[in-house]
Amino acid sequence: MPKPPVWLLYVLIASAAFCRPAFAIFSDDQARQGVAELRQQVQTLGERVDNLARAQVTQSNDLERLREEMRRLTGRIEELQYKLEQIEKRQRDFYLDLDARLTALGAGATGSAAPAATPPAQPTTQGAPASSGNAKADFDAALGKLQSRDAKGALAAFQDFLRQHPNDPQIPQAHFWAGTAALQLKEYETARRHFARVVFDHPKHELAPDAMLGLANALQGMGDEVGSIDMLKRLVERHPNTPAGQVARQRLGR
Amino acid sequence: MKKLLTPAVFCLGIILSACSSTGTVEEGTGSVEDRNVGAVTTVTPTSPRSAALAALRDPNSPLSKRSIYFDFDSYVVKPEFQSLVQAHGRFLAQNPDFKVLIQGNADERGSREYNLALGQKRAEAVKNALLTFGAREDQVEAVSLGEEKPICTDRTEECYAQNRRADILYSGEF
Amino acid sequence: MRGFAHHLFHWRLVVTLLLATCAALPARAQLTVEITGAGGQRIPIAIPYLAGEELLPTPISQIVGQDLAKSGIFQLVDVGLLRLPEDQIPDYANLAARGADAVLAGSATVLGAGQYEVRVRVFDTRRQADLGGILYRFTPSQTRATAHRIADFVYEKLTGIPGYFASRLAYVVKQGNRYELRISEADGSNSVPALISQEPIISPTWSPDGTKVAYVSFEAKKPIVYVHELATGQRRVVANFKGSNSAPAFSPDGQSIALALTRDGISQIYLVPVMGGTPVRLSRSHAIDTEPVFSPDGRHIYFTSDRGGSPQIYRMPASGGAAERITFEGEYNVSPDVSSDGKLLTFVTRNQGRYQVALLDLQTRQQLILSDSTRDESPSFAPNGRMIVYASEFGGRGSLFAVSTDGKVRLRLSAEGADVREPAWGPLPR
Numbered sequence: 001m002p003k004p005p006v007w008l009l010y011v012l013i014a015s016a017a018f019c020r021p022a023f024a025i026f027s028d029d030q031a032r033q034g035v036a037e038l039r040q041q042v043q044t045l046g047e048r049v050d051n052l053a054r055a056q057v058t059q060s061n062d063l064e065r066l067r068e069e070m071r072r073l074t075g076r077i078e079e080l081q082y083k084l085e086q087i088e089k090r091q092r093d094f095y096l097d098l099d100a101r102l103t104a105l106g107a108g109a110t111g112s113a114a115p116a117a118t119p120p121a122q123p124t125t126q127g128a129p130a131s132s133g134n135a136k137a138d139f140d141a142a143l144g145k146l147q148s149r150d151a152k153g154a155l156a157a158f159q160d161f162l163r164q165h166p167n168d169p170q171i172p173q174a175h176f177w178a179g180t181a182a183l184q185l186k187e188y189e190t191a192r193r194h195f196a197r198v199v200f201d202h203p204k205h206e207l208a209p210d211a212m213l214g215l216a217n218a219l220q221g222m223g224d225e226v227g228s229i230d231m232l233k234r235l236v237e238r239h240p241n242t243p244a245g246q247v248a249r250q251r252l253g254r
Numbered sequence: 255m256k257k258l259l260t261p262a263v264f265c266l267g268i269i270l271s272a273c274s275s276t277g278t279v280e281e282g283t284g285s286v287e288d289r290n291v292g293a294v295t296t297v298t299p300t301s302p303r304s305a306a307l308a309a310l311r312d313p314n315s316p317l318s319k320r321s322i323y324f325d326f327d328s329y330v331v332k333p334e335f336q337s338l339v340q341a342h343g344r345f346l347a348q349n350p351d352f353k354v355l356i357q358g359n360a361d362e363r364g365s366r367e368y369n370l371a372l373g374q375k376r377a378e379a380v381k382n383a384l385l386t387f388g389a390r391e392d393q394v395e396a397v398s399l400g401e402e403k404p405i406c407t408d409r410t411e412e413c414y415a416q417n418r419r420a421d422i423l424y425s426g427e428f
Numbered sequence: 429m430r431g432f433a434h435h436l437f438h439w440r441l442v443v444t445l446l447l448a449t450c451a452a453l454p455a456r457a458q459l460t461v462e463i464t465g466a467g468g469q470r471i472p473i474a475i476p477y478l479a480g481e482e483l484l485p486t487p488i489s490q491i492v493g494q495d496l497a498k499s500g501i502f503q504l505v506d507v508g509l510l511r512l513p514e515d516q517i518p519d520y521a522n523l524a525a526r527g528a529d530a531v532l533a534g535s536a537t538v539l540g541a542g543q544y545e546v547r548v549r550v551f552d553t554r555r556q557a558d559l560g561g562i563l564y565r566f567t568p569s570q571t572r573a574t575a576h577r578i579a580d581f582v583y584e585k586l587t588g589i590p591g592y593f594a595s596r597l598a599y600v601v602k603q604g605n606r607y608e609l610r611i612s613e614a615d616g617s618n619s620v621p622a623l624i625s626q627e628p629i630i631s632p633t634w635s636p637d638g639t640k641v642a643y644v645s646f647e648a649k650k651p652i653v654y655v656h657e658l659a660t661g662q663r664r665v666v667a668n669f670k671g672s673n674s675a676p677a678f679s680p681d682g683q684s685i686a687l688a689l690t691r692d693g694i695s696q697i698y699l700v701p702v703m704g705g706t707p708v709r710l711s712r713s714h715a716i717d718t719e720p721v722f723s724p725d726g727r728h729i730y731f732t733s734d735r736g737g738s739p740q741i742y743r744m745p746a747s748g749g750a751a752e753r754i755t756f757e758g759e760y761n762v763s764p765d766v767s768s769d770g771k772l773l774t775f776v777t778r779n780q781g782r783y784q785v786a787l788l789d790l791q792t793r794q795q796l797i798l799s800d801s802t803r804d805e806s807p808s809f810a811p812n813g814r815m816i817v818y819a820s821e822f823g824g825r826g827s828l829f830a831v832s833t834d835g836k837v838r839l840r841l842s843a844e845g846a847d848v849r850e851p852a853w854g855p856l857p858r
Contacts, residue, residue: 050340053340053343053386053387053388054336054340056386057331057336057339057382057383057386057387058333060330060379060382060383060386061330061331061379064329064330064379065330067714067715068737070714071714071715071734071735071736071737072736072737073737074735074736074737075735075736075737075738075740076736076737078736078753078756079736079756082753082756355649355650357649357650363783364739364760364762364776364778364783365719365732365739365762365763365776365805366630366631366805366806366850367630367631367674367675367688367718367719367732367762367763368716368718368719368732368734368739368762368763370630370651370672370674370675370688370695370718371672371674371688371690371694371695371716371718372716374671374672374690374694374695375694375716378690378693378694395650395670395671396671396690397649397650397651397671397672397690398650398651398672398690399628399646399650399651400630400651402628402630402646403628403646423649
């Protein structure tokens with residue numbers, strides 16, 4: 001920033017006082033008039049300099065305020081960036097988990113991993129008794145809620161499904177996903193009940209190992225460390241070569 | 255601005271010194287005897303430094319006021335303090351052998367080191383204004399006392415406001 | 429370029445230098461310790477008198493017991509007048525029956541010529557195992573230091589983590605217009621002044637080898653950074669540049685000091701050689717950058733900056749460069765310190781108008797508030813990273829507190845009639 005040379009003005013005026021030339025160029029009248037005019041000019045210039053200086057102080061205040069605003073915005077960007085990274089990471093973890101589970105499910109009887117391939121109106125013929133079209137749609141809607149991270153909605157939807165279609169072949173799956181949703185909501189007692197139905201009512205179901213792992217997690221959440229470890233041990237014993245069994249072994253090993 | 259003004263001011267200086275051959279400066283209400291009228295004084299019975307010191311101590315002079323107060327969380331010189339800072343800036347321009355130390359302060363809430371940095375921002379704001387009004391860079395040092403030297407120690411807003419302050423100290427005064 | 433203020437004016441220099449090692453001085457304001465927070469599970473340990481302990485200038489077993497009890501990790505089991513030399517197998521069954529899981533056995537001998545010897549051994553009474561022993565030779569003035577080293581030995585044998593009892597604290601005591609930089613034992617006791625001044629002293633920090641303390645003194649009417657040799661009382665200006673000089677932090681190799689300077693206007697972070705010299709600018713922002721602290725591996729510098737509109741902790745490479753924001757919770761996070769393993773960050777956070785000590789796990793990003801007070805300042809890790817000392821307020825005065833990093837143990841190190849602040853926890857002696 002250029003500094004208005006107020007000091008220069010004063011220095012020159014002061015130096016003028018010390019310098020006394022012995023000759024006069026102008027007549028006295030001219031000189032007096034000239035002096036008066038110049039005084040006027042000096043005063044005007046001085047005022048201008050002062051005004052400029054004041055304007056500059058105002059401007060640098062404005063600059064500081066702008067910097068402040070910029071800092072605030074920088075901070076906001078930093079925070080949003082951080083939040084975005086967190087969300088992306090959580091979403092990635094969630095989908096990896098969901099993908100693994102859906103793959104496991106897809107290998108099973110109902111083919112619910114690819115709902116789009118099966119129009120809801122058309123009854124599926126795979127496996128034993130098929131879901132009614134209505135039940136299938138309800139199940140898919142509930143699963144969709146879980147997929148869009150609406151654990152609360154998913155839990156309610158699966159529980160509705162269980163009430164409305166008590167004889168549907170997808171009952172074990174519904175219990176499993178209801179348990180998973182409840183676990184996400186930290187409703188451990190609810191999770192325990194749903195997983196237990198899979199584990200004890202459908203011990204041969206392909207989701208039974210995963211349900212045992214879920215049951216162990218629910219028990220741990222409830223503070224029942226002994227029960228949780230016991231469930232992990234039984235899982236290793238009964239399903240040693242499933243992914244769930246391997247996770248259980250790893251956890252017990254630690 | 256500098257480029258524009260310099261030749262004009264320079265010519266003025268020469269012409270004025272030429273005119274001073276008359277020995278009197280007649281303008282306005284000033285008489286020959288009144289040495290204090292006008293910007294030019296050729297005879298000073300006391301040394302310029304002691305005259306300047308007297309001006310600094312004159313309670314009627316704006317120079318006797320040395321404290322600039324700041325708003326909460328603010329580091330800009332408020333308009334009501336600009337004439338005070340202007341007076342000191344001009345004084346330093348006129349008295350190039352004078353130097354000042356600006357001590358910035360902060361209220362006591364939070365980290366001592368961060369408050370030290372906040373006090374520095376207040377001192378720098380005053381320093382920049384002084385430079386704008388004509389002081390030279392090497393005449394002014396801006397430092398901070400942070401929250402360490404409060405003039406008021408109550409935990410009230412009035413008290414915190416008194417500590418959000420920068421003080422101008424002339425060399426020899428501290 | 430030095431600030432002209434230092435050259436031009438005559439200061440009313442009111443600084444008295446004292447030798448930190450001058451232990452003969454009675455400490456007027458002894459600090460006391462009390463446990464105000466409940467600990468979790470503690471290890472019950474018996475610390476009987478050493479055989480021949482009455483020959484020592486100071487009873488060592490008592491100091492060891494106090495140290496261990498104050499850590500909040502141990503619980504002392506009273507064994508009456510039992511004496512247990514380290515070369516005998518202890519009566520495990522009897523000790524276990526009294527509730528002691530461990531016992532410290534030992535004996536003291538006078539070697540003559542003002543020399544003493546202490547031998548100790550730690551036993552596990554449940555597993556009936558000898559966990560190892562150690563021998564110390566010392567002069568009377570080293571008795572307390574020896575006791576602290578023995579406590580560290582026991583701590584490490586039973587927890588697997590090095591102790592901190594033989595380390596020291598530096599802190600500032602204000603009494604009226606008198607400021608004292610004091611050096612004390614790890615629990616705040618037996619403090620001796622290293623510097624007395626009529627002007628404020630802030631931000632003391634230890635050199636990695638524990639022989640020096642750097643601090644900011646206002647004795648020249650502006651903040652200037654000094655390095656103070658504790659053994660000799662000699663001190664040296666390391667930074668007196670135009671503007672303010674503050675917030676020193678030693679690099680892990682002890683060769684340089686990171687600090688905050690305002691020579692270019694706003695506060696920024698620079699690096700200067702420990703012997704003084706030309707500063708190198710490390711941070712470049714249009715905002716306040718201050719309170720640097722090195723990561724233990726020396727690769728990063730954590731610091732406070734308000735480049736995001738509010739003061740937060742950032743991290744940049746130790747050679748300068750782009751900074752990454754570390755704290756995101758709350759609008760005021762300042763005064764960082766890093767644990768010796770580099771995994772934990774402690775700082776002061778403003779939480780609903782209260783300034784409290786927070787702990788951030790740098791890997792999991794889990795954040796924890798460790799104190800329930802309102803005006804906490806200057807948290808500093810113990811050398812083993814398990815305790816944090818900080819300044820807070822107690823009874824209207826500044827007081828020192830220590831809290832364990834799990835938040836379960838909290839101690840108050842209080843001083844009568846004095847305002848205590850700015851603690852810095854030193855390293856273990858080498």
